[in-house]
Structures are given as C-alpha cells and as structure tokens.
Amino acid sequence: MVPSVLKGAAHYPELWPVEVFHKDLELMKEIKLNVVRVAEFTWSLLEPEEGRYSFDWLHEYIDAYRKHGIRVVIGTPTAAPPPWLVKKHPEILPIDYNGVPARYGVRREYCPNNPLYREFTKKIVSKLAEEFKDYDNVIGFQIDNEVHWGEGSSWRYCYCPHCISKFREYLESKYGDIENLNKTMGTLVWSHKYSSYDEIVPPKPPFDLYNRSLTIEWLRFRSQSWVDYVNLQAEIIRSVAPGKLVTTNLMGLYPEIDYYRLSENLDFSSTDVYPKFGSDAYDPAYTGLVYDATRNMSRNRRFVVMELQAGATDGYSYVTPEGSGVFKISVTPEPGEIRKWAYQAIAHGAEGVLFWDWRTRPIGKEQFWYGILDHDGVPRRRFREVQKLFNELDRISDVIDKSRVEASAALLLSYETLWALDTIEKGYYNHTYTGELAKTYKALWLNRVNIDVIPPEATFDSYKIVAAPSLYLASQTLIEKLREYVHNGGTLLLTPRSFVKDEYNRVNINLDKVYELTGVKIKEYTRLPENAKALIKFEEDSPILAKEETYGEAWLETYEPETAKPIAYAAWRWMRAEPVITVNNYGKGTVVTIGSILPQHTLTKIIKQLLQHVNIRPVIQENTFDPNIEYYSKTLNTRKKVLFIINHEGTPKQLKIKLAIDAAQVTELLTGQTFKPVEVEHILNPHDVKILLIE
Numbered sequence: 113m114v115p116s117v118l119k120g121a122a123h124y125p126e127l128w129p130v131e132v133f134h135k136d137l138e139l140m141k142e143i144k145l146n147v148v149r150v151a152e153f154t155w156s157l158l159e160p161e162e163g164r165y166s167f168d169w170l171h172e173y174i175d176a177y178r179k180h181g182i183r184v185v186i187g188t189p190t191a192a193p194p195p196w197l198v199k200k201h202p203e204i205l206p207i208d209y210n211g212v213p214a215r216y217g218v219r220r221e222y223c224p225n226n227p228l229y230r231e232f233t234k235k236i237v238s239k240l241a242e243e244f245k246d247y248d249n250v251i252g253f254q255i256d257n258e259v260h261w262g263e264g265s266s267w268r269y270c271y272c273p274h275c276i277s278k279f280r281e282y283l284e285s286k287y288g289d290i291e292n293l294n295k296t297m298g299t300l301v302w303s304h305k306y307s308s309y310d311e312i313v314p315p316k317p318p319f320d321l322y323n324r325s326l327t328i329e330w331l332r333f334r335s336q337s338w339v340d341y342v343n344l345q346a347e348i349i350r351s352v353a354p355g356k357l358v359t360t361n362l363m364g365l366y367p368e369i370d371y372y373r374l375s376e377n378l379d380f381s382s383t384d385v386y387p388k389f390g391s392d393a394y395d396p397a398y399t400g401l402v403y404d405a406t407r408n409m410s411r412n413r414r415f416v417v418m419e420l421q422a423g424a425t426d427g428y429s430y431v432t433p434e435g436s437g438v439f440k441i442s443v444t445p446e447p448g449e450i451r452k453w454a455y456q457a458i459a460h461g462a463e464g465v466l467f468w469d470w471r472t473r474p475i476g477k478e479q480f481w482y483g484i485l486d487h488d489g490v491p492r493r494r495f496r497e498v499q500k501l502f503n504e505l506d507r508i509s510d511v512i513d514k515s516r517v518e519a520s521a522a523l524l525l526s527y528e529t530l531w532a533l534d535t536i537e538k539g540y541y542n543h544t545y546t547g548e549l550a551k552t553y554k555a556l557w558l559n560r561v562n563i564d565v566i567p568p569e570a571t572f573d574s575y576k577i578v579a580a581p582s583l584y585l586a587s588q589t590l591i592e593k594l595r596e597y598v599h600n601g602g603t604l605l606l607t608p609r610s611f612v613k614d615e616y617n618r619v620n621i622n623l624d625k626v627y628e629l630t631g632v633k634i635k636e637y638t639r640l641p642e643n644a645k646a647l648i649k650f651e652e653d654s655p656i657l658a659k660e661e662t663y664g665e666a667w668l669e670t671y672e673p674e675t676a677k678p679i680a681y682a683a684w685r686w687m688r689a690e691p692v693i694t695v696n697n698y699g700k701g702t703v704v705t706i707g708s709i710l711p712q713h714t715l716t717k718i719i720k721q722l723l724q725h726v727n728i729r730p731v732i733q734e735n736t737f738d739p740n741i742e743y744y745s746k747t748l749n750t751r752k753k754v755l756f757i758i759n760h761e762g763t764p765k766q767l768k769i770k771l772a773i774d775a776a777q778v779t780e781l782l783t784g785q786t787f788k789p790v791e792v793e794h795i796l797n798p799h800d801v802k803i804l805l806i807e
C-alpha cells in the first residue's frame with residue numbers, strides 16, 4: 113500500500129498560529145512521525161463562500177510536510193457543511209422522526225440523499241482532489257469523517273422527503289408490482305395492504321411496532337444510503353486524482369451501516385479506536401474483534417487505524433431513539449497503554465496507526481480530548497511513549513510490512529442479523545447478537561488462534577471452522593452456502609436463535625435444509641427468566657466436556673435429534689433430560705448446535721475442543737486463558753511467524769511460554785535477544801509487549 117509502516121497523527125494546524133505549526137513540524141521530526149491526516153473539517157476555510165475557493169493555506173501546509181518528509185492523507189470536508197451552505201439551503205438538514213430539522217452548529221448536519229448536498233459534495237471534492245493530486249507526499253484521501261446520521265442527535269434516521277422518495281424507489285426496484293410487496297411482506301396484518309408505493313412511509317423508532325419486513329428494508333436502505341454517498345466521493349477522487357488511495361474512517365463495529373459493503377470499493381479500510389471512551393472497563397478481546405473485522409472489510413485485507421486514542425477522551429452527550437445520556441471524560445491511559453494499543457493493532461494486521469490528536473485543542477469542541485501533546489505543547493510522557501513506539505516501529509518495519517495475518521478460524525458477522533435482533537427487536541431478549549458475537553470471538557481469541565471476522569458474502573472454503581453465533585436472519589442462499597461448506601468438510605458452530613428469520617425478516621417456516629444440516633429439529637424453546645441459570649449436563653461419552661456441568665442463561669431451546677448426536681441435556685424444570693447441545697456429521701463436515709446462552713468459560717472450552725478436532729493449533733502450549741494476556745501472530749514469508757505477546761494489565765506478568773510452533777530459533781525483536789524455542793520465562797512489565805520472530 114505504502115512503502116513503510118504509517119506512524120502518524122491527525123493534525124489541525126489551521127486551529128493554531130503559524131509559529132505553532134513550525135514548532136509542530138520540529139516535534140514531528142523528533143518523534144519520527146511520517147504521516148498526518150488533515151483538513152477533514154475545513155470546508156468553511158476551503159470555500160468561505162459559495163464558489164470562492166481558498167486552497168493556498170493548505171498548499172503551504174502540505175508543502176511544508178513534504179519538505180519534512182511527512183506524508184499526508186487529506187480528508188474531504190463533507191462531515192461539517194459550512195454555515196453559508198446551511199443558511200442558503202436549510203433543506204440539506206436531516207429531518208428527525210418527529211419531522212424536526214436538525215439543529216445546526218455541531219457536525220454531520222446533512223442528509224446523504226439530498227440531491228443538492230450531493231451536488232455541493234461533488235464540487236468541493238473534485239476541486240480538492242484536482243488541487244492536491246500532484247503532490248507526491250499526498251498518499252490519498254479519507255472520505256468524510258465517520259459517516260453516519262447525526263451526532264449525538266435524534267435525527268439518526270433521516271425522514272426528509274428525499275429519503276422517503278428514494279426509499280420508495282428502492283422498494284419498487286426490488287419488489288416491482290406492489291402486490292408482490294404486499295404478499296412478500298404480509299402487509300395484510302394490521303390492514304396495511306398498499307395500493308401504490310406512494311402510500312408507504314418509513315418505520316420510525318421504536319421499530320418493533322412496525323412490519324418486520326418493511327423495517328429491515330428501511331435499515332438496509334439507510335445503510336446503503338451511506339455506501340452510495342461514500343462511493344460517490346470515491347468515484348470523483350479516482351477520476352480526478354488517479355493513483356491516490358481512497359478510504360473512509362469507520363467507527364469500530366458501529367451498528368447502523370454494513371461496513372463490509374461500505375468498504376467494498378475502497379483501497380483499504382481504516383477505523384477509529386478509543387479503547388477507554390465511554391467505559392472504564394477495557395476488554396482487549398473486543399478491540400481484537402474490531403481489528404479482525406476491519407481487516408476483512410477491505411477487499412485486499414489491508415487496514416490502518418486512522419484514529420487511535422492518545423490520551424483521555426472528552427465527555428460526549430448522545431441522544432438515540434432509545435434514550436439519551438453522556439459519556440464521562442475517560443480515565444487517562446496509563447503509562448504504556450498507548451504504545452500497547454498500537455502494537456495490538458499491528459499484531460492484527462494494521463499497516464499503520466495515526467493517533468488522535470497531535471496537539472490538544474483549547475478551543476471549540478473536544479477541548480479535553482487529548483492528543484499526543486497537551487494544550488501547552490510541552491512534550492510529556494505520552495509524547496515520549498509515542499516517540500519510543502515510532503522508533504521501535506522503524507526498527508521492525510520490514511517485518512511488519514512483509515508479514516500478514518493468516519487465519520483458519522472464522523467468525524461470521526451478519527449486519528442483517530444485528531439489525532433484526534438488536535435494532536428491530538431490541539430488548540426482546542436477555543441477550544443480544546452483538547453480545548453473543550463478542551463472546552464467541554473471545555472464546556476463539558482466548559484459545560490463542562487467529563480469527564477472520566467475515567460477512568455472509570465471504571468465501572468460507574479456506575476456513576477449517578466457522579462460528580456463526582445466533583445467526584437469526586439468514587437467506588436461503590446463506591443456508592445453502594453453509595450446507596455446502598460443511599458438506600465439503602467444514603466445521604460449523606451454531607448458538608441459539610439461528611435461522612429464525614428469512615431474508616425478508618419473516619419467521620422461516622421452511623427449515624428442511626436447516627434440519628438436514630444440523631440434524632435436529634427444535635422441539636421447544638423458552639426465554640429464561642431474568643437471572644435464571646438452567647443446568648446443562650454433558651453426556652458421559654461426549655466428545656466435548658464429557659461428564660461436565662454448566663448452565664445456560666437467557667434462552668433455552670431443546671432439540672429432537674434426527675441424524676445428530678446429543679452431547680448435553682438440559683436439567684431445567686419441564687425441559688429436563690431434553691437434548692440442548694448436539695453434534696451432527698453432515699457430508700465430510702461437522703455441525704455443533706448449542707441451544708442456550710452459555711457462560712464464557714464453557715464456550716471457550718467447547719471451542720478449544722473443536723479447534724483440536726479441526727487441527728488448528730494455538731500458538732502456545734499450556735494456555736492459562738488469562739483474559740489480559742494476548743497472543744496474536746503474523747506469518748512472514750510463509751514459514752516464519754511473528755508472535756505478539758501483549759500484557760493488557762497494569763501489573764507485571766511472569767509467563768512461562770512454550771511455543772506450539774516448530775522453530776529453530778526465536779528472537780525478541782524489540783530487544784534483539786535470541787533463545788532456543790524451549791520453555792522460556794518472559795517477564796512482561798505493565799502494558800508491555802514482546803514480539804517474537806520464530807524461525
């Protein structure tokens with residue numbers, strides 16, 4: 113993608129006097145920073161009034177970066193329309209579900225379906241690309257910034273006339289004759305048989321009150337609106353500035369946009385990660401999930417972290433259809449945490465990290481969202497920590513560049529299931545899809561294997577195991593794909609509430625193909641009462657957890673086995689002695705079906721045995737399953753491995769590590785220490801990292 117690891121920060125020189133900019137350049141040189149992202153909120157500077165452009169100031173900055181050997185990612189400025197545009201054309205504002213236009217003065221106050229805003233977008237983006245396409249140090253463009261509707265606001269779903277008419281067009285192009293829509297969606301329920309598309313109005317929160325099929329289409333349409341808007345900008349940049357890279361910064365696993373679709377047409381995916389934002393608890397496995405998903409969102413499995421937390425994050429209010437609140441100012445990262453977060457990203461395949469921000473701003477909004485430098489610009493411990501990191505990355509850049517994450521285990525992430533279960537039927541269950549997804553990921557992660565987090569559209573063949581937790585909504589195409597995968601020798605893990613809905617979000621009543629795959633029919637199910645724990649006992653001869661006991665929460669479904677073998681039974685009230693976990697041999701493969709929400713430790717153990725079954729070896733022997741130690745590996749030149757060991761805790765760790773990888777020699781890359789690959793004791797300081805080159 114680019115010749116070496118990207119080491120950078122977001123930079124907003126326009127917020128500071130020019131002498132601060134020159135001081136910044138010196139400090140950037142000192143720290144060996146090699147890339148900045150600029151300009152993504154500068155429309156009111158780039159075009160102070162309609163049609164009058166002002167690019168000189170940005171030329172001066174980019175030229176100065178060039179002279180200092182710093183590469184640049186230019187952000188297109190569409191995330192914050194300028195005041196003149198909103199004053200002249202207030203119709204670009206999104207309209208909330210109460211019919212009220214967005215208030216101006218925050219950011220993101222536009223609807224991507226507004227034709228006028230799309231025209232203004234085309235103009236500013238093509239001007240910007242034209243103006244800066246010839247700079248060698250401009251490596252590419254970031255489209256917009258964290259695209260989504262609204263900013264802590266109630267207009268997260270726009271109901272402007274353009275959205276409504278485009279939604280109707282989308283439905284008509286998909287369903288054709290209105291009778292087909294009526295029939296497919298079951299609009300007779302509650303007397304909604306439509307005579308024409310003009311009669312259809314988009315569902316409003318709370319969504320569960322509406323027709324399920326219409327609502328899933330509205331959510332698909334909303335997601336696709338952003339995909340189209342990003343593609344609009346990507347096409348302009350590609351035609352005006354060929355050769356420049358195009359990306360947009362995602363927000364982890366933000367639930368409202370299918371990020372796989374959004375990234376389809378980009379040169380690489382990028383994401384923003386603030387591990388301590390909004391919560392005092394930090395789960396490194398969850399951040400791993402974000403990275404393993406982001407890597408698989410791009411066509412070529414390449415990604416960077418476009419914004420990584422560099423200090424405390426500021427407070428932030430939010431309003432959602434479900435309620436409002438405020439995130440507190442975060443706990444300040446402890447010494448070592450910032451560096452550790454960067455290494456975690458690199459371990460999972462990131463080709464660079466840019467911190468947010470370079471220098472903490474004293475003005476405007478986000479005044480306490482800390483950068484590498486404090487408000488006064490005095491280099492302190494975070495600056496020194498990033499300096500240490502960047503120096504180290506220079507030393508090992510060759511290894512990072514040439515190594516790739518390879519995974520034989522996959523986790524299926526279905527945005528459509530997320531929308532059906534967590535958005536439309538939010539609160540119906542004592543568990544969520546995203547919770548099950550994170551838990552299943554963590555069960556794999558704790559087993560010290562690499563994981564690809566893939567969409568339903570991905571090819572499954574290269575994986576020895578695919579875990580598909582609570583796959584609530586599945587099309588016949590997906591069911592067929594899973595059948596073929598297992599039939600050809602794959603191993604599939606399913607958890608409760610799988611295949612409940614078809615692609616129209618109707619209850620799936622044609623489950624013959626599913627029964628064939630799982631070898632069971634569902635006999636009965638129930639939501640378990642709040643805090644209830646249903647005892648589950650494994651069979652004496654179970655190939656998994658024989659004779660052990662565990663419990664299920666939130667949901668219990670029992671099975672009538674046809675070809676499957678039950679390996680665990682429920683022991684809960686009237687559902688006693690009914691099969692709740694089964695194994696089915698289908699074709700050359702295996703399907704494990706789990707009928708309850710299991711605790712983390714049980715799922716982790718089940719996955720441990722399944723990984724053994726499919727011959728995926730963890731990178732270490734004698735795993736202690738410590739959730740604060742991470743092991744993640746990359747493959748270098750097909751034979752060598754690079755193993756990252758990360759201490760995610762603020763206390764030292766003494767680890768006896770016996771590698772499970774054949775090797776003649778091991779080198780710790782940061783210290784240069786070499787040793788034989790027998791059991792070696794490593795002391796990891798708080799938040800410290802070891803990188804072992806295994807050859």
Ligand SMILES: [Zn+2]
Binds near residue numbers: 275
């Ligand atoms: Zn709209």
